[in-house]
Structure formats: C-alpha cells, structure tokens
C-alpha cells in the first residue's frame with residue numbers, strides 16, 4: 038500500500054483500500070500482459086477524485102494513493118495515455134497537481150460528467166486497449182454508458198455497482214407505484230429499464246385496509262442479480278460472473294465490484310487474472 042501525506046478526499050474505510058488494491062493489481066498485471074503487443078495502452082478513470090484518499094486506518098499515514106495516482110504509478114509498462122474524468126472542479130485542481138508532478142506523462146483531465154464524456158468518446162479502438170474504472174459515490178453510472186463501453190470492444194472495465202444506494206431507493210414493502218417518482222426514474226436510468234420492479238411480489242398478507250401490498254425479498258442479492266444478468270446479456274462471455282461484495286465495518290454491503298472484459302480476444306487471460314485477484318484480496 039502506498040502511504041503518503043497529501044491532501045485528498047475521505048471516501049470510506051478498509052473496503053476502499055480493498056477496492057483500490059484490486060484495481061492496482063489488475064492494471065499492473067494487465068500492462069505486463071500487453072507489454073509486447075502493438076497497442077497504445079489507455080487508462081480511463083471516470084470518477085477520478087483527487088488522486089488521494091484519506092485513510093480510515095488510525096495507525097496509518099493520513100492519506101493513501103487513490104485510483105488516479107495508482108494508475109500513474111504503474112511504470113513497468115506504463116499506460117501511454119491516462120484520462121481522468123472528474124465532475125468537481127476543486128478535485129480537478131488536485132488532479133492537475135498530480136499531472137504536473139508527472140509532466141512527462143500523457144495525462145488528460147476532463148472536468149465533465151463521465152456519462153456524457155464516455156458516450157461521446159470516439160477513438161479508433163483498433164489501435165487501443167485499456168482499462169476503465171467506474172467508481173461512483175452512488176447511482177451516477179447510467180446503463181446507456183455501460184452499453185457504449187461494451188460497444189468499444191477495447192476497455193476492460195471495473196464497475197462499482199452501488200448496492201447500498203439502490204437498496205435504499207427500494208423500500209421492502211410498498212403499495213403499487215409507491216416508490217418516489219424521482220427514485221423510480223433514477224433506478225430506470227441505472228438499470229436501463231424497469232426490470233428492478235420485478236423485485237416486488239404481491240404480499241400474501243393484505244394490510245389493515247385490505248389493499249394489496251408488494252414486498253421485496255430481504256437482502257440485496259436480488260437487485261445485484263438483476264444487474265449482473267443485464268451485464269451478462271450485454272457482454273456475454275466478456276462478463277465475469279465472480280464479483281466482490283464490498284462491506285462497511287457494520288457488515289452492510291455497500292458496493293458490488295464487477296468486471297467485464299473489453300476485447301473478445303482477451304477474454305481468457307483477462308478473466309483469469311481478474312478472478313485470481315478477486316479470490317485473493
């Protein structure tokens with residue numbers, strides 16, 4: 038673990054460190070595997086933050102390297118290009134410091150919404166291979182963005198699915214159409230359709246007033262399964278069914294860490310490496 042004392046942003050506890058370690062190990066192995074291939078290697082951090090994360094470990098240094106700094110730190114076979122997308126302007130200024138420290142590297146900072154950026158990203162993907170990291174706070178990743186990424190056939194993609202945030206939008210028990218309209222709209226943007234409504238079954242018990250109520254099964258497995266089956270339909274063999282549940286100190290599932298391969302020719306090694314890392318960290 039890289040530990041340093043620089044300004045950053047507080048993003049969470051040891052699940053954050055686990056997430057970053059999985060990503061770092063993957064990009065390290067990925068760049069080594071493609072060392073002698075004739076591609077330009079690109080890293081896209083779609084929710085880049087500042088480059089640094091405040092450590093939750095009281096015994097450790099104050100800050101640890103965030104995803105952007107870790108990607109810059111891969112030097113055995115360095116990425117040829119790094120794109121850091123960050124909506125918050127002050128965080129972009131911190132990223133600018135990181136860029137200046139590594140001025141010899143091709144680092145591009147985009148102070149925009151990552152969904153807009155990725156959906157309008159046009160590259161000759163025959164020349165590029167790379168890794169994309171989707172690390173939102175909550176429900177910011179749109180399904181239409183995932184569809185665009187799948188069409189590139191070039192970027193191995195790590196996705197943080199916001200289990201906790203989605204579950205909070207889905208009350209256990211409800212009357213028909215009892216979910217806040219704003220939340221229903223957001224869920225449909227995240228899932229790309231209304232499949233999340235299938236989580237509700239008619240409750241066997243009528244409520245006190247005799248009206249029909251719907252219930253969602255306890256736990257979060259149902260909603261994760263819907264998202265995973267959508268990824269599998271889209272990416273087919275490029276989707277890795279093994280994933281990692283990231284939990285907070287109270288053992289609540291916060292995010293599901295998911296992986297999809299970019300180019301079909303890389304399915305076997307990419308899945309092998311990702312699975313190996315997920316099983317060990």
Ligand SMILES: C[S@@+](CC[C@H](N)C(=O)[O-])C[C@H]1O[C@@H](n2cnc3c(N)ncnc32)[C@H](O)[C@@H]1O
Nearest residue numbers: 084085086103104123124125150151172173174
């Ligand atoms: C969990 S943090 C990212 C942490 C970072 N990956 C790291 O390891 O250091 C999420 C970041 O996404 C940014 N963000 C939120 N919505 C965004 C959007 N729609 N497009 C781009 N960035 C966004 C936030 O400002 C925040 O810095």
